[in-house]
Amino acid sequence: MKTMLNIALPKGRLGEKVYGMFEKAGFPCPSIHENNRKLIFENEALGVRYFWVKPSDVAIYVERGAADIGVAGKDILLEYAPDVYELLDLDIGKCRMAVAAPKDFRDDPQKTLKVATKFSNIALDYYNSKGREIDIIHLNGSIEIAPILGLSDVIVDIVETGTTLKENNLEVFETIVPISARLIANKSSFMFKAEQIEKIVRETAKMTEEKK
């Protein structure tokens, strides 16, 4: 039996783009184009299996070995710090992790800063490194309204174009770190499926280089 290379892709536009790259890299799985609700797709002859998972779960699938490789945003990797190899910056899905605040916000260092965010660990690390005392308010969505309603002073969130911020009267205050999609691999799988993983990394790296 041929060993299967299991690939976790993030559901959505980014995942589809990544699949396109992997297909070109020599790992096609035509059944993925069928329009249905299936989440797992196999190309048995080639020994490759793709599955769609929630973007924030990709790292967990890879860390626990259910997927050998996967694609996750740097934001997810910084937040969960999974024990995986980060083999390649795919240079797509680019955005940045930033602190945003209402336009008239003035930071008063004498007060504890209230920070609303989905990314508690990233926010904590960032403010800890600056020695600033903060109060983390963990939210799961619609972070932008927190400062408007007085729930928080600032937010820490992903900013792509800045349109959502603008529409909610917020602006970027500081950039914490640039974000893009990364190719990650399980450390044990990398030992035993090295040939396949190295090939997919090599071929995809060529594509990102060409794009530059």
Add this chain to the structure above:
Amino acid sequence: MIFDDKNLKSDEKAIFALRSIYGKYGYSRYKMNKFEEYDLYVRNKDFLISDNVITFTDTNGKLMALKPDVTLSIIKNCTDEKGIVQKMYYDENVYRVSKGRVGFREITQVGLECIGDIDDYNVSEVLVLAAESLMTISDEWVLDISHLGILSDAVEKLDVDRETQREIIKCVGEKNPHELRRLCGEGAGELLIKLVTTYGDAREVIEKLKGLDVSEQYINELEGVVSAFEMCGLAKKLRIDFSVVSDIKYYNGISFKGFINGVPEAVLSGGRYDNLMKRMGKKSGAIGFAVYIDLLEEIEKESSKYDIDTLLLYEEGEEQKNIFHATARLSERGHSVVAQRAKPEKLRYKKLMKLKDGEVTCLEDNA
């Protein structure tokens, strides 16, 4: 006593096998107390896999901990004499929070420590024992080794602050060349990027290292291990990979991790830890490793289809001696038999037998 090892799970078998290997090489078993003074762990917090420790106050008022780690206790109790090497192994339960999991767990850990006036032979012996440990667990194994001296030399050359150094080492552990480039800045860090992207067959990597700006002494140390593995016929599964990183506050020299196909993380991890010895006021060197037995559950080939070989049903009023005779006869060939008056729900049995007035009849045969 004769016992049937089919009743043992793969992790239990591994414990027996490992103990016999270490015993064969003259390592003696080190048995210790379940508790240790909490103070020991506070002073060496970063050495622990997780800094969560179960603590309690002993009757004398001392703050104690349920052992989260074994190595620290062994070092604390070892003697420090020139020319002497103490060889010990242990098989202990430790209590800690595994990364990414919730709550404390009891984890069985088997490990080995070689402490004292360590020479090249001791290092190779420990590594060969690590390889033999992996071999007894599975045919599909790999031992990855790296040299922390090579890594810290390369980092030192960069002239960056401690925080950046820490991040750089993390990137090396992630095989992450793109972040390394960003951290080191243009032009710098080429050696580190070469180290990260050079991995695989140990001999081939050593040849490549010779062309890089790497201390000859360190290359020789790695070469010594590779030669030992070639001698033992194990070299095929030995790889050099600099992504095996450990905290250089505690570890130095050769560091290693063992992988088994089917287990998503390293099942064996170890290295030379002279720095930890120094921190604990000892003069000599040390090398050792631990095998994480709890991870071996994942390689259980297949969970058995049946809970029991035979379910023997008897009715009320059946004479005791008949039941004894029947179970004794049915279990003769090492089969498991359970005598019950009613069929337990969800019990999966191979055969269903009925006992009536000393007569056994077969009602069902699923084998």
